Amino acid sequence: xxxxxxxxxxxxxxxxxxxxxxxxxxxxxxxxxxxxxxxxxxxxxxxxxxxxxxxxxxxxxxxxxxxxxxxxxxxxxxxxxxxxxxxxxxxxxxxxxxxxxxxxxxxxxxxxxxxxxxxxxxxxxxxxxxxxxxxxxxxxxxxxxxxxxxxxxxxxxxxxxxxxxxxxxxxxxxxxxxxxxxxxxxxxxxxxxxxxxxxxxxxxxxxxxxxxxxxxxxxxxxxxxxxxxxxxxxxxxxxxxxxxxxxxxxxxxxxxxxxxxxxxxxxxxxxxxxxxxxxxxxxxxxxxxxxxxxxxxxxxxxxxxxxxxxxxxxxxxxxx
Numbered sequence: 001x002x003x004x005x006x007x008x009x010x011x012x013x014x015x016x017x018x019x020x021x022x023x024x025x026x027x028x029x030x031x032x033x034x035x036x037x038x039x040x041x042x043x044x045x046x047x048x049x050x051x052x053x054x055x056x057x058x059x060x061x062x063x064x065x066x067x068x069x070x071x072x073x074x075x076x077x078x079x080x081x082x083x084x085x086x087x088x089x090x091x092x093x094x095x096x097x098x099x100x101x102x103x104x105x106x107x108x109x110x111x112x113x114x115x116x117x118x119x120x121x122x123x124x125x126x127x128x129x130x131x132x133x134x135x136x137x138x139x140x141x142x143x144x145x146x147x148x149x150x151x152x153x154x155x156x157x158x159x160x161x162x163x164x165x166x167x168x169x170x171x172x173x174x175x176x177x178x179x180x181x182x183x184x185x186x187x188x189x190x191x192x193x194x195x196x197x198x199x200x201x202x203x204x205x206x207x208x209x210x211x212x213x214x215x216x217x218x219x220x221x222x223x224x225x226x227x228x229x230x231x232x233x234x235x236x237x238x239x240x241x242x243x244x245x246x247x248x249x250x251x252x253x254x255x256x257x258x259x260x261x262x263x264x265x266x267x268x269x270x271x272x273x274x275x276x277x278x279x280x281x282x283x284x285x286x287x288x289x290x291x292x293x294x295x296x297x298x299x300x301x302x303x304x305x306x307x308x309x310x311x312x313x314x315x316x317x318x319x320x
Contacts, residue, residue, distance in 0.1 A: 002309060026302060069091065069095070076097070077098070081101055109235045109287035118144075152218070198218075202227065203231055209236075216239065226249075230256060235261040261285055
């Protein structure tokens with residue numbers, strides 16, 4: 001039976017991993033080390049080199065080939081969720097490293113998407129802050145009923161967002177590179193061109209997988225097509241939007257606002273231009289950060305370790 005001596009839990013910002021998973025099922029001989037911060041460079045290498053098992057929290061710490069090749073002891077790499085594009089699976093396979101995923105709970109990013117949309121349209125953070133300062137009703141918001149929701153990416157998550165928009169009484173339109181009219185109708189939406197979606201939508205929301213094809217799918221030209229009264233929301237991946245172009249559009253008042261949960265660089269560093277950009281609602285990549293989802297993640301992580309120790313890996317991820 002394979003043996004593991006040291007398991008490192010990375011990037012556990014809330015310190016929740018050990019509390020929300022059945023870690024007592026694992027052998028007492030397995031030393032579990034919990035890290036609540038993200039480190040890079042030599043500090044990361046020093047942290048990881050002694051470990052023979054690692055639990056990676058989503059894509060907070062990438063595992064490219066250059067890093068993997070410097071981890072001689074690593075035998076098991078578990079990622080929360082069913083996929084992790086920041087892990088070089090081919091490099092892991094070449095070095096005999098088993099990579100496993102975990103289950104997740106429902107679709108928590110859908111909740112957050114609508115939290116951001118409602119916060120922007122009804123200007124909730126601004127009104128709440130003013131109320132605490134003794135000021136009453138400082139701005140006018142907008143109702144969703146009768147507005148147009150533009151969903152870029154009508155897949156599993158985007159379709160759920162679209163149906164909620166229809167429940168609010170919104171007209172829903174959608175675009176992605178392979179979207180068919182039939183698939184759009186199944187989600188209660190109308191398939192349109194990207195240009196038309198950007199020109200007509202009062203709310204634009206992105207739900208695409210990040211790839212070379214989707215990177216920068218909304219850039220300066222696309223932002224220029226949006227109405228000055230429209231807002232954009234991104235809970236998928238930061239690089240889907242050209243961040244510099246977005247900051248410029250916000251500063252110049254060319255769009256009405258942005259709700260962002262994801263960024264090119266995470267954690268977002270102090271002094272980043274987005275932190276000072278007007279008319280924004282910013283959250284620290286909370287799309288998957290719920291207690292229910294974490295319980296599913298960490299139960300799955302324990303199962304992955306158990307499976308490896310038994311010589312029967314579960315939810316194994318492979319290249320290709």
